[in-house]
Amino acid sequence: MDILERILQKPRLIKSYYYGVNLVIVINAAEKLYAEGKKPCIINFDKIKWEFYPYEIKFKMLCDNDSENLVFEAEKVSEIPLKFRLVTSAKVFNINCDIATVERIGNNLYKILLDGEVITFQVKEGKLIERPMTRIDQEILNLLNENGGTMTVKELVDIISFKLRVSKDYVRNELAFLKTSGKVEIEKSTVKLIR
Known part of the structure; x- marks a missing residue:
């Protein structure tokens, strides 16, 4: 199971101060959900600075009651719907879900704690790449x-x-x-x- 599948296993708040990492997580999640036949909806889509993601988008955004809501860069709890799949934010909210914190550990090298396991990853060409153990x-x-x-x-x-x-x-x-x-x-x- 790759890092993105693990992130999307259950509703989760990704606490991260890294805009580029948050952007790649949300875009990759939307692409994965769309490829699985689901309807991704990115809340706060207007906050995306496309110069940070100059790659082809491989999903169509479909926002309705059946959508898989992905909240990008939430600043307040009112931006988060009751039903969501993923939230990225520099803040922690009391929204009854797992919280995973992203920390930078090197040049383009990050770690995240998912379900008790530390996973190290990089962002390359608009994708999350898990750094396997040597x-x-x-x-x-x-x-x-x-x-x-x-x-x-x-x-x-x-x-x-x-x-x-x-x-x-x-x-x-x-x-x-x-x-x-x-x-x-x-x-x-x-x-x-x-x-």
């Missing part, structure tokens, strides 16, 4: 798991570097990525697996 990322997590979830940074870096024949700096960079992704904690010189 072999090194997986090896780091496996090694931590095999050692009770805790190791020193030095031990972990030395073992992974030797095992995969990559530089220690490369392993440290991947370790930093796993930390910003919320997969591990690093305190002093100890790495802990977050379960």
Whole structure:
């Protein structure tokens, strides 16, 4: 299941300060729903700055009682209908749905917590692209798991570097990525697996 399918599994508020990310999420959601034979309706369509999305639109907007309502950049609760599929906003509203927060963790690299799982993604050419874990990322997590979830940074870096024949700096960079992704904690010189 890709990131967009997971976002659309149930009504959800995406709390994000990133206009471009919000725009791509809403447009991609509308295209996906339209491709499934549903009627996407983007509320606050007039807030879209098309220079941020210079790509072909692959859906027709159909707003009626049967529509799948996607609220773009909601600023107040009155902009959100009772029945909605997705809301993007920099604010949190009390609207009785799951809330997922988007955080920037690098240059065009974001993370979102969906149903207890941290997913990292990028925005490329108007699409959400999930960043899969690299072999090194997986090896780091496996090694931590095999050692009770805790190791020193030095031990972990030395073992992974030797095992995969990559530089220690490369392993440290991947370790930093796993930390910003919320997969591990690093305190002093100890790495802990977050379960």
